[in-house]
Amino acid sequence: MPTPQSPGNPTGGHEMDFIPSPLTPTAISLPVPDDPSITTHSQDRAESPSRSAKPTAHNEEPNATKVHTWSHNVRPLRLSRTHHHSKPNSDGSLGSRSTDHKTFAYEPVPNPTRYQKLERHLEDGWTTEIAAVCLSVACIVAIAIVLREFDGQPVPQLPEVVSLNTIISVLSTVSKSLLMYAISACIGQAKWSWFSGQNRQLRDLELLDEASRGPLGSLQMLFARTVSSVASLGAVITLLSLATDPFVQQVVQHSSQPVTTESDIVSTGKMSFPAPFLHGDNNATAPITDNIEAINSAIWSRQAVYDPKASCPTGNCSWPAFESLDWCMETTITDVNQVRVNCDIAFKRDNFRSIFQQFSSFGTYTTNTVPCEIYSADSATPLSYPITFSLEGGRGPLVSNPAGREPTFVTTFSTEFMAPMSIFNGTTSNVSHLDIPNPVLALGYASFDLGPANDTVTLKKLEQAVVSLCKTRFDLKVEQGIISGSASTPNYGNFYSDARARQSLGQSAWCWAPDGESATFNDPVQTLDGNIHYLLDKSTLSFCTNASLSLGNDIANRLSGAYTGSRANDEVRSSNYTTAQWKSNEDVMERVRDHSLSIIMGSIVSSLNRLYKSKPTEAVTGSFTSYQTVVEVRWEWLALPVAIEIMGLVFLLLVVRGNSGVPVWKGSILAALYHGLEDAHGEGRPETASEMADFAKRTSIRLTQSERTNGLVLGL
Secondary structure (H helix, E strand, O other), X not given: OOOOOOOOOOOOOOOOOOOOOOOXXXXXXXXXXXXXXXXXXXXXXXXXXXXXXOOOHHHHHXXXXXXXXXXXXXXXXXXXXXXXXXXXXXXXXXXXXXXXXXXXXXXXXXXXXXXXXXXXXXXXXXXXXXXXXXXXXXHHHHHHHHHHHHOOOXXXXXXXXXXXXXXXXXXXXXXXXXXXXXHHHHHHHHHHHHOEOOOEEXXXXXXXHXXXXXXXXXXXXXXXXXXXXXXXXXXXXXXXXXXXXXXXHOOEEEEEXXXXXXXXXXXXXXXXXXXXXXXXXXXXXXXXXXXXXHHHHHHHOOOOOOOOOEEOOOOOEEOOOEEEEEEEEEEEEEOHHHOXXXXXXXXXXXXXXXXXXXXXXXXXXXXXXXXXXXXXXXXXXXXXXXXXXXXXXXXXXXXXXOOOEOOEEEEEEEEEEEEEEEEOOOOOOOOEEOOEEOOOEEXXXXXXXXXXXXXXXXXXXXXXXXXXXXXXXXXXXXXXXXXXXXXXXXXXXXXXXXXXXXXXXXXXXXXEXXXXXXXXXXXXXXXXXXXXXXXXXXOOOEEEEOOOOOHHHHHHHHHOXXXXXXXXXXXXXXXXXXXXXXXXXXXXXXXXXXXXXXXHHHHHHHHHHHHHOOOHHHEXXXXXXXXXXXXXXXXXXXXXXXXXXXXXXXXXXXXXXXXOOOXXXXXXXXXXHHOOEOOOOOOOOOOOHHHHHHHHHOXXXXXXEOOOOOOEEEEO
């Protein structure tokens, strides 16, 4: 426990000397530096005896030495009683008491050092607060820069003890601390401005001082009469700053998002020239074998459409839109009432005349045919299949053989057939089917019903399909392993003959170009497998070649066929007709009947496109999509920290600009000590905290010029 010092020795030590007495109120003694710039005076302008006497050796040890070492030549502050001295009256009684007042006259330090000048500049101005606010704003800007750098990017690979959230949290904490330092100083300065110019409750001084200390004091200030002070803006900022950390924690979140990466391993095929030799085979049978295999697989496969080939390692890929040659198809089912049918199966002796003469003269059997033709308005050539006339039985020759016997006249016709209407083999013409000029293949399918008169047939169904070369723009993608996309309307172009091509490639050369585009063949003649020569314009995908295009024949040979029926007439034995029907060996016809020509032809075209686009030299590369954890910045959660920074700047400007006539004291407690209440309490000072609070509520004060010291003090 500290040892109380003698009242006559005010500098005896640094311990607080509190001597309770109900008759002597408590006062604060200020620290007095041992500096020549500060001079101590008494009311009667004389030193007290205790100070004028030189200290003895007993007084110097050990306390005097201890005080000198602890205080660095500064007399310590202590809480003490104000001493009242009663002056005796002439009659010997005690008169009024007098109080010794110590006043301090400040004189500037002569020749201050650079450090002292800097210290005074920082204490008497707003440099530190402005710097703090600027650094606080810089931290917010740094947060925005860091977030902008990592927004949408994969989670950064940082040391285990550091994360992106940690960096943002540290910057946010530094920003908040710097701003609160400036806000506290501004509220402290606003406290003195509040008492400048008019009387205020002394209680307001405590409320404003508490507001500069933290959120609770700020909340109390907002519910008091001090809410009209400019300091209320600082109180609002202090309260809002409590939500800064939760808001900043919501700024960064991690999500799994698709990331697109371009790669050569993501590829799909295209065709710029319908090369007959595929997969690097050099023998002449290779293209035929490849074509037929593709056609057969399409006919008999359960797969209706062959998706294009695509290499996609992740199952999610995309390609830029690209143009390619393609095998395209058009189909139509024609209204049978809009066609003309020339199929007469009635028995006519003239149809058998030539073969009967051959039989009669030489005993040999021959056949005669008459075409069954179907004319459609959208086809330049008819769909045709032969009606066959033949002889069966009998014995010949009838001229030289007495035992001869006439044969039976048999008419064989098709009740269902499929046949080509046009095939392009390199010779251009004006043939057009379904508005496509010079198609590679035009194929028709027809089925009949026998008429009631047994000598006519009635067309029941007519379906047409056209296959030709076209130019198409594709937009492909793969999602979850399933390829999909869209294709533009095909440009079927036209086959034509070109003089320059014939000069470079030979008289058998033929060309193809898209409609509306002019081909320019500037590149030299290219050679494929030694015997296929061609010219190519990659900009328009036009080409010329001397190769024979056999694809139309390959398809027609695999699909053409018929179901046939026969009708016989034996004029010798009977005038009645005998008929018989049977199926041909064409099982392809049954496949077409079950699925329709358009479905079968669509499968064939898709299969051929996969084949012709499988050349690795004409691959189109794209990008694959993979999912990875990325940083997602929710910028809206930065609104509060940014708003607080703006409010802090505004508050600082308001306090600085509205501080006219008031010294820059900020929140310094020394201002309250040196410029406290002047003769405010007389002899009855409040002692307890509650008494001081109650008295403060009933006391109005303001900053005023002291008549005694000629300085600013809190006066009544």
